[in-house]
Amino acid sequence: MKKKEGYFQQSNGQLALFQPDFIRDADCTKETPVIYGKSDIPIYGTGKRIHPRVSGRKDTEYMKKMYLEELLPLEMYDLVIVLISGGKDSIACYYKLLELGVPKSKIEFWHHDVDGGHPSRTMDWRCTANYIRSFAEAEQIPLRVSWRKNGFFGELYRIGASELIEWVDPETGEIYQCPPSKKYMECQKLKVAAISEMENKLAEFGYRMKFPMKSGDLSRRWCSAYLKIMVADTVLRNMNSVAANLTKTRKNIKLLIVSGERRGESVGRSKYNEIEIHRTNAVSKHHRTVHQWRPVIDYSERDIWEVRKRHKVNPHPCYRAGWNRCSCAMCIFSTPRLFAGIRELYPKEYALLCQDEKVLGFTLDNHCDLETYIGSADSCVYHGDKEAIQSLLTGEFPVESVYVNGKWKYPAGAFHGAAGGPC
């Protein structure tokens, strides 16, 4: 449909005179007007409190508990933690903080490595770790990487208790480990003893042996819960042993968690709160205030790219190679086209995934095996950006590549909707 000047396209394809509440990624194009993506005015140090554009929900007991009317003035937080995935939205969050005047000394990047150092298998892009490391280095922001040991494939083939959560201190490089549970210790004893029937005994402590379900229910879509949410929460709950930017034993600590979910990505995310009390908030018990802010929740995809363009940041190579989203490379939500792209770029990893389906007797898709799921779909790979393909294949992403020299261009994957994600 041709867009008339002054009109906005709605998610149902109709034109409207008024700006809709948010613009779905599926409806967003290069021509969508930039609304929220314009540069912000500094407010840090002025005592100003941020209110959500859309009031928070109070429709369930849980939502009432999490409800937060406004943030504290930004200068009152001891640390602002940006959850960084390497995707466009989390990096836009970071630049918004800078534009609001938050000093770099108050910011820390947290990244959850979904592969957790597995000895042979990877779920994520080979270059994501280097892309984030280089970006943090270029911006001079401490980076705290955390993971569940052995990551996605460790959890997929788990028999017994889940592996431990670890994180690396950005100042010292030291690796910290969460305290092991009783269940975990019992399983370790069984493994050391290597007794007969060990597998059956371990299974009494729980087992996985199933791909995550493509579902909004986190108890069945275990990858998001076990490899990201629980990892972040564990590190947060252990803040007393987390050193960077804070005194180790500091009481009454105030933390702000910043993440890049947007309403336009999915129906589920359209209902998220912009600000809320974080699950790990524990004011009376641990003297720890934790608030969550989703500063780009109302941004359209165009708004997000505008921020990236303004700061001349090179998008993650996956966008430049044709992916519309930057989630795990082999994300369970990938469309047939995206999986055809994985089959082309990473044939070995893809073949192993097909083998997993046979070994587990459980398919990655909810209905059919991967080959059937891909069917006759064409690969999404765009071959015009050789440097991006090289980076996806080798895993390299040097600091010199963080910013674009010359004209910033939209990557090949931009404006192709949100299908294939998110978690």
Ligand code: SF4
């Ligand atoms: S990106 Fe996809 S595969 Fe990775 S944790 Fe999220 S839902 Fe799971």
